[in-house]
Amino acid sequence: MTTKKIVLTGDRPTGPLHIGHYVGSLKNRLILQETCTQFVMLADVQALTDNFDNPQKVRENVVEVALDYLAVGLDPGKSTIFIQSLLPQLFELTLYYLNLVTWNRLKHNPTVKQEITQKGYGESVSAGFMVYPVSQAADITAFKAEIVPVGEDQLPMVEQSNEIVRHFNRIYHTNVLVEAEALIPKIAARLPGIDGKAKMSKSLGNAIYLSDTADVVAKKIKGMYTDPNHLRVEDPGQVEGNPVFDYLEVFDPDKEKLEEMKAHYRRGGLGDSVVKKRLAEVVQAELEPIRQRRAQFEKDRGAVMQLVLHGSQRAASVAAQTLSEVRKAMCLDY
Amino acid sequence: MTTKKIVLTGDRPTGPLHIGHYVGSLKNRLILQETCTQFVMLADVQALTDNFDNPQKVRENVVEVALDYLAVGLDPGKSTIFIQSLLPQLFELTLYYLNLVTWNRLKHNPTVKQEITQKGYGESVSAGFMVYPVSQAADITAFKAEIVPVGEDQLPMVEQSNEIVRHFNRIYHTNVLVEAEALIPKIAARLPGIDGKAKMSKSLGNAIYLSDTADVVAKKIKGMYTDPNHLRVEDPGQVEGNPVFDYLEVFDPDKEKLEEMKAHYRRGGLGDSVVKKRLAEVVQAELEPIRQRRAQFEKDRGAVMQLVLHGSQRAASVAAQTLSEVRKAMCLDY
Numbered sequence: 093m094t095t096k097k098i099v100l101t102g103d104r105p106t107g108p109l110h111i112g113h114y115v116g117s118l119k120n121r122l123i124l125q126e127t128c129t130q131f132v133m134l135a136d137v138q139a140l141t142d143n144f145d146n147p148q149k150v151r152e153n154v155v156e157v158a159l160d161y162l163a164v165g166l167d168p169g170k171s172t173i174f175i176q177s178l179l180p181q182l183f184e185l186t187l188y189y190l191n192l193v194t195w196n197r198l199k200h201n202p203t204v205k206q207e208i209t210q211k212g213y214g215e216s217v218s219a220g221f222m223v224y225p226v227s228q229a230a231d232i233t234a235f236k237a238e239i240v241p242v243g244e245d246q247l248p249m250v251e252q253s254n255e256i257v258r259h260f261n262r263i264y265h266t267n268v269l270v271e272a273e274a275l276i277p278k279i280a281a282r283l284p285g286i287d288g289k290a291k292m293s294k295s296l297g298n299a300i301y302l303s304d305t306a307d308v309v310a311k312k313i314k315g316m317y318t319d320p321n322h323l324r325v326e327d328p329g330q331v332e333g334n335p336v337f338d339y340l341e342v343f344d345p346d347k348e349k350l351e352e353m354k355a356h357y358r359r360g361g362l363g364d365s366v367v368k369k370r371l372a373e374v375v376q377a378e379l380e381p382i383r384q385r386r387a388q389f390e391k392d393r394g395a396v397m398q399l400v401l402h403g404s405q406r407a408a409s410v411a412a413q414t415l416s417e418v419r420k421a422m423c424l425d426y
Numbered sequence: 427m428t429t430k431k432i433v434l435t436g437d438r439p440t441g442p443l444h445i446g447h448y449v450g451s452l453k454n455r456l457i458l459q460e461t462c463t464q465f466v467m468l469a470d471v472q473a474l475t476d477n478f479d480n481p482q483k484v485r486e487n488v489v490e491v492a493l494d495y496l497a498v499g500l501d502p503g504k505s506t507i508f509i510q511s512l513l514p515q516l517f518e519l520t521l522y523y524l525n526l527v528t529w530n531r532l533k534h535n536p537t538v539k540q541e542i543t544q545k546g547y548g549e550s551v552s553a554g555f556m557v558y559p560v561s562q563a564a565d566i567t568a569f570k571a572e573i574v575p576v577g578e579d580q581l582p583m584v585e586q587s588n589e590i591v592r593h594f595n596r597i598y599h600t601n602v603l604v605e606a607e608a609l610i611p612k613i614a615a616r617l618p619g620i621d622g623k624a625k626m627s628k629s630l631g632n633a634i635y636l637s638d639t640a641d642v643v644a645k646k647i648k649g650m651y652t653d654p655n656h657l658r659v660e661d662p663g664q665v666e667g668n669p670v671f672d673y674l675e676v677f678d679p680d681k682e683k684l685e686e687m688k689a690h691y692r693r694g695g696l697g698d699s700v701v702k703k704r705l706a707e708v709v710q711a712e713l714e715p716i717r718q719r720r721a722q723f724e725k726d727r728g729a730v731m732q733l734v735l736h737g738s739q740r741a742a743s744v745a746a747q748t749l750s751e752v753r754k755a756m757c758l759d760y
Contacts, residue, residue: 137521186517186521187521192554195552218526424481
């Protein structure tokens with residue numbers, strides 16, 4: 093018997109998931125759930141660090157994101173889907189770990205620094221936001237996760253967590269906590285927005301959502317940004333930086349045909365509408381089964397919540413075991 | 427029926443309690459427990475913020491301080507004595523409150539700033555230490571405490587807590603949280619160390635402990651610092667800044683006799699040994715019943731721990747009620 097590796101992953105429930113999430117992480121989770129013990133966190137507490145004044149939004153998206161998970165094929169029998177705030181152990185671990193991290197270290201976390209700039213927080217950044225890397229360390233270590241799939245920009249988070257693990261184990265003469273490996277998924281792809289902007293995001297309004305109807309998807313693809321200099325069909329067009337081709341690269345299973353289209357587009361004579369028609373075809377083919385599964389689950393949102401609450405109980409019992417070992421190491425086993 | 431006011435108080439269990447604690451806060455708690463609903467916290471989590479590398483010390487002192495509480499007459503039937511780390515609700519509240527406090531605000535907390543200087547932390551101060559005022563806000567609000575007895579130097583802590591209360595209630599459109607009033611005890615007195623230094627403390631080794639035997643107390647009083655210029659009995663002596671007289675002021679019930687002694691000492695002819703003898707008399711009279719009660723409780727430390735565990739359960743159920751209201755206000759009532 094080989095023991096399965098433990099994976100922790102998840103999302104901040106601040107909006108519905110889009111096809112960028114799908115190709116960037118969700119597809120990878122479908123693979124991981126077959127070979128690993130996977131915990132998938134609906135990170136409501138983390139979402140509140142920058143949405144504390146809009147808790148209703150977080151609440152609503154917990155269910156939406158859970159539906160997205162089930163729709164893409166995350167299987168609650170294989171992946172434990174849970175709500176972060178339902179695990180009291182995570183708060184407690186966070187507070188203990190805060191003693192092991194200097195104030196200075198938090199201030200210099202590259203990911204957090206960048207986010208503070210992006211969000212324009214400046215001097216008014218909340219303490220909750222500053223300490224969220226430590227809260228992530230609690231999430232990771234509570235499950236003794238060995239693998240944490242992340243984007244490049246999230247690497248400092250896993251580093252911070254591993255630092256805490258080493259510090260904790262050294263100070264408390266234990267090996268209770270386990271270092272995690274950051275996994276930058278090989279199959280992952282980063283999709284630009286349908287407007288050609290580098291990032292697909294809810295706030296930019298340039299995303300295709302997993303929960304979009306076929307009509308909405310068709311309309312969004314029709315309106316996509318392409319090469320702005322490709323004015324007439326006979327003009328040569330540019331494939332690089334053209335999101336329609338970026339998407340085809342990811343979604344079109346017929347790579348030979350795609351190469352032909354690219355060559356045709358470059359030399360001129362291939363209209364954008366034809367390329368978009370092909371894109372719509374392959375994207376709809378990928379999204380259709382997801383939409384069908386979503387429709388099934390949407391019939392009983394109460395049952396979806398029950399699945400997640402059940403997953404939260406299962407996750408909590410794992411976290412409780414780790415916390416009990418942590419407390420023992422810290423002489424807190426009263 | 428009048429509802430009793432709710433009081434939260436407690437100590438960091440980092441050493442046995444001394445007569446400075448006794449006259450500074452413990453005696454006041456004996457009064458409060460008669461008229462209020464009093465929660466007395468063994469603040470092990472807070473103690474770990476600056477003792478995270480010595481958890482054994484904190485663990486041992488949890489029992490010692492509990493014994494001190496029972497010895498002075500805190501009555502578990504009237505005062506709920508509990509261990510902070512056994513209330514998971516406090517960690518969770520702390521994390522939620524961190525979103526409502528700016529990083530900057532924490533940095534400028536006067537009490538914390540002073541402590542950082544005193545402890546020589548400088549740039550290496552831990553995040554856990556920096557956020558402990560928010561953890562205190564969790565302690566206070568979890569019980570909806572209306573009264574928090576504090577020393578002058580702790581006033582900014584209650585202010586910080588009340589700020590969080592107002593911010594929380596405003597943002598989440600609720601009145602779940604309750605502001606607390608800082609109570610600077612009227613009967614409290616501040617005792618200098620037996621070496622004449624301004625503060626009695628374990629680290630300075632200049633304290634008389636509630637758990638000291640009669641012999642040790644006698645010896646400590648005999649060796650007390652007095653007026654260094656009072657060399658011969660017939661010399662005039664100084665009463666001000668003379669800790670023996672400071673202590674008599676607090677412990678001697680016979681105020682008339684004390685005034686006579688002071689006058690005699692000032693004009694000369696009253697030996698230090700005579701004054702110290704009187705001090706020993708009144709201090710031992712006060713400590714003797716405390717020692718006797720302590721001896722009783724010490725016979726069964728397991729039972730003392732049971733009392734505290736029972737108190738922790740009671741405290742946790744109050745905190746759980748508050749947390750449930752807090753979660754509802756934050757749309758976290760899944």
